Amino acid sequence: xxxxxxxTPSVFKQREKRRNAARFLRFALVLFFFVGIYMYVYRQxxxxxxxxxxxxxxxxxxSWVESFYWVLTTMSTLxxxxxxxxxxxxxxxxxxxxxxxxxxxxxxxxxxxxxxxYKPFMxxxxxxxxxxxxxxxxxxxxxxxxxxSISHALMEKLTQFGYPFVLIVENLKxxxxxxxxxxxxxxxxxxxxxxxxxxxxxxxxMLVATDDDIRNVNIAFRAxxxxxxxxxxxxxxxxxxxxxxxxxxxxxVIRSSQQMGSFLSRRICFTDxxxxxxxxxxxxQIAEVNIHGTPLVGQHLRDTNLREEYGVNVVGMWExxxxxxxxxEAMLNNHTVLLLAGTEANFEKYDAAFKEFAHNTAPVIxxxxxxxxxxxxxxxxxxxxxxxxxxxxxxxxxxxxxxIVGDASDKSxxxxxGINKSPAVVITSHNDESNVYLTIYCxxxxxxxxxxxxxxxxxxVEPLHRAGADFVISQDHMGATSIFNLLRRAKILMVTxxxxxxxxxxxxxxVDTKVQDSxxxxxxxxxxxxxxxxxxxxxxxxxxxxxxxxxxxxxxGDEAAEKAFEEKFCHT
Numbered sequence: 001x002x003x004x005x006x007x008t009p010s011v012f013k014q015r016e017k018r019r020n021a022a023r024f025l026r027f028a029l030v031l032f033f034f035v036g037i038y039m040y041v042y043r044q045x046x047x048x049x050x051x052x053x054x055x056x057x058x059x060x061x062x063s064w065v066e067s068f069y070w071v072l073t074t075m076s077t078l079x080x081x082x083x084x085x086x087x088x089x090x091x092x093x094x095x096x097x098x099x100x101x102x103x104x105x106x107x108x109x110x111x112x113x114x115x116x117x118y119k120p121f122m123x124x125x126x127x128x129x130x131x132x133x134x135x136x137x138x139x140x141x142x143x144x145x146x147x148x149s150i151s152h153a154l155m156e157k158l159t160q161f162g163y164p165f166v167l168i169v170e171n172l173k174x175x176x177x178x179x180x181x182x183x184x185x186x187x188x189x190x191x192x193x194x195x196x197x198x199x200x201x202x203x204x205x206m207l208v209a210t211d212d213d214i215r216n217v218n219i220a221f222r223a224x225x226x227x228x229x230x231x232x233x234x235x236x237x238x239x240x241x242x243x244x245x246x247x248x249x250x251x252x253v254i255r256s257s258q259q260m261g262s263f264l265s266r267r268i269c270f271t272d273x274x275x276x277x278x279x280x281x282x283x284x285q286i287a288e289v290n291i292h293g294t295p296l297v298g299q300h301l302r303d304t305n306l307r308e309e310y311g312v313n314v315v316g317m318w319e320x321x322x323x324x325x326x327x328x329e330a331m332l333n334n335h336t337v338l339l340l341a342g343t344e345a346n347f348e349k350y351d352a353a354f355k356e357f358a359h360n361t362a363p364v365i366x367x368x369x370x371x372x373x374x375x376x377x378x379x380x381x382x383x384x385x386x387x388x389x390x391x392x393x394x395x396x397x398x399x400x401x402x403x404i405v406g407d408a409s410d411k412s413x414x415x416x417x418g419i420n421k422s423p424a425v426v427i428t429s430h431n432d433e434s435n436v437y438l439t440i441y442c443x444x445x446x447x448x449x450x451x452x453x454x455x456x457x458x459x460x461v462e463p464l465h466r467a468g469a470d471f472v473i474s475q476d477h478m479g480a481t482s483i484f485n486l487l488r489r490a491k492i493l494m495v496t497x498x499x500x501x502x503x504x505x506x507x508x509x510x511v512d513t514k515v516q517d518s519x520x521x522x523x524x525x526x527x528x529x530x531x532x533x534x535x536x537x538x539x540x541x542x543x544x545x546x547x548x549x550x551x552x553x554x555x556x557g558d559e560a561a562e563k564a565f566e567e568k569f570c571h572t
Contacts (some may be wrong), residue, residue: 004505005431010116012146025110027108027112028087033077034100034265038075038097038100038388039068039071040067040095040387042062042063042067042070042071042514043064043067045087045089046085046090047062048087048157048472048540049085054086057083063414063508067357071097075100075104075105077101077102077105077170079098082263092113123157129180130186131185131186132188132198133186133198133201134166134185134186139204141164141165141166141204141205142154142163142164142166142206143166143168143201143204143213144165144168144207144208144210145167145168145197145208146210146211147169147174147178147208147281148211148476149476150210150235150256150475150476150479150480151167152476153474154479154484155482156561157480157484158484160559160563161375161563161566163290165182167183167185168188168195169187169188170185170190172187175187186198190218190219191222193225196226197226201223201226201227204227204230206231206486206487207231208232208233208234209223209232210234212237213241213245215239216235216236216250217234217245217248218248219234220234220245220248220250221248221479222231224248230251231251231252232249232250232251232252232254233250233253233483233486234250234252234254236254236255236256237255237256237257237371239255240317242255242296252486253480254482254483256475256478257372258375259478259479259482260372260375260376261371261373261374261376261377261378261379262375262376263478264377264379264426264428264452264453264454265379265380265383265385265426266278267452267470267473268364268423268424269288269337270290270292270423271360271364271385271423272359273286273290273293273294273354273355273357273359274289274351275288275289275347275351276288276383278493279501280493281501283343284337284341284539285342285344286341286343286495287342288339289340289350290339290450291332292334292335294354297332297333298332300328300329300332301314301326301328301329302328302368306350308547309341311342311343311345311346311349311539312341312347313340313342313529314326314340315340315501315527315529315540316556317330317336317337317497318337318339319333319336320432322465323339323495325497325521325527325556334448335448337470339495339556341529341539341540341554343539346539360421360422361386362418362422362423363386363402363418364387364425365387365388365390365417365418365419365426366380366388366390366425367389367402367425367426367427367429367438368389368390368391368428368429369389369396369397369403370396370428372428372430373389373391373400374400377389381562387402389403389404390404390408391405391406392405393402404416404417404513406501408438408551409437414445419445419446422446423449424450424451424452425449425450426453427439427442427451428454429454430454431456432456432457432463435453435456436464441468442468443468449471450471451468451470452470453469453471453472454473454475454476456475456476457475481500499556499557499558500556500557500559500562501529502557503555504553505550505551505552506547506551509569510547511548511549512546512547512549513546513547514529514545515528515541515544515545515546516544518547520555520569524561524563524564524569525556525558525560526555526556526557526564526565527557527560529554529555530549530554531545531548531552531554533547533550534550534551534552535548
């Protein structure tokens with residue numbers, strides 16, 4: 001099968017040129033036909049005038065050369081007047097030839113000039129702005145094969161961290177638009193092996209396919225044929241496509257719906273006061289916990305003694321969707337969600353101490369039973385958290401259990417779903433306008449409810465927070481982060497949109513430096529979660545702890561803070 005695909009020519013590559021050539025040929029044939037007919041008629045009419053003695057000019061003849069000369073001067077409207085008909089039939093014929101010439105010169109000829117000369121010239125000049133071959137910069141680069149919201153977010157990350165990349169685009173107009181946005185673009189057909197050669201696939205660090213499943217399969221198949229060892233990352237929207245993408249040659253398949261559903265379910269904290277694990281770095285675990293109804297409410301963070309009593313360390317705080325690095329003077333309230341670092345034993349000790357407090361057993365409301373909604377339900381079921389769907393489409397509602405058919409913008413439907421008692425609502429619509437609308441509505445009905453929602457594109461994350469969402473994650477940011485983590489082969493735990501917990505090998509500039517002397521937080525905006533060394537792992541190190549050679553630092557911060565850390569400490 002590979003041989004068949006490989007031997008398949010790029011039949012559409014020169015389609016426009018072939019179409020134009022065919023049009024030009026038709027034009028030329030029609031023109032030659034008229035010229036030939038007119039030469040023949042000229043010979044007949046002029047021969048008749050000479051035979052009848054009407055034509056007395058001695059220089060007039062009926063040779064083929066003279067016939068062509070007369071037709072050319074008449075059609076071009078030059079009409080030198082050295083050869084003229086004197087009979088009415090000849091003059092009527094001459095007028096017909098002139099009108100034909102006017103039509104061709106003033107109507108057809110400009111079209112021919114624009115279509116076959118000027119337009120190709122301008123397209124060549126314009127297209128010359130877009131490269132047909134990627135000039136390899138020397139380091140490993142990333143090849144992207146489709147422009148969408150995920151690849152856009154990925155390109156921003158690659159640019160931010162200094163990774164070279166090239167985007168292959170098949171359409172010239174799109175390529176020019178992206179080129180004007182200062183993205184490194186290469187024009188080429190993805191069904192042509194030569195395109196991958198021009199993209200320097202043998203020197204690439206990774207190829208990324210983010211188109212629909214069918215296109216991704218074909219891209220992965222052809223790219224794998226061009227480079228047997230290249231890491232290929234493909235996105236996948238349907239469960240059935242994962243195995244096919246694996247067979248086609250994809251090294252990593254990212255199931256965006258499953259990933260989004262898992263993340264949304266992990267954000268739900270208001271069901272109880274137990275710690276909810278969101279990820280781990282070997283023995284260092286990261287969890288979130290709701291403190292609603294506990295003795296921690298109303299205390300300053302410094303007075304909670306969480307580290308001393310339970311061994312957990314507060315590395316961040318959520319207040320109505322806003323993340324804050326922990327400050328000793330911070331006041332805790334019923335809406336505060338703490339981000340904790342510790343070991344499994346530490347969290348078990350914490351849970352044992354707070355298990356007697358508020359526990360909400362009402363079902364979580366999931367608005368939307370699409371792919372993301374269904375994956376959210378599966379994750380909640382695995383966590384032992386009850387849930388209930390609201391879905392307008394009866395067909396989708398039949399695919400899940402615990403579903404109410406109706407419009408979530410209808411108060412009576414929300415009340416049937418249990419909005420008055422539910423600890424949280426998860427909004428999974430793929431329409432950001434609907435998500436903003438439903439967020440505002442749910443927040444009005446229940447000011448104390450936890451609202452977790454997805455954003456289809458990253459630019460709508462901030463409006464959703466302002467609408468009242470506690471946690472928001474965008475599909476493009478999540479996909480881009482997952483791909484970027486594979487490229488770096490680094491362990492990064494995404495807490496929420498733009499906020500990560502990540503590990504870094506101890507930079508040489510920090511070896512044997514005390515934590516308080518490093519000024520990491522002041523210089524970068526990152527906060528230290530833990531440090532590793534030969535003696536083991538220290539969660540929330542003291543100011544006098546030192547960074548060890550061959551050690552590791554676990555930090556929390558946004559993308560700008562992570563970049564600042566690399567620039568200030570790793571590149572020194």
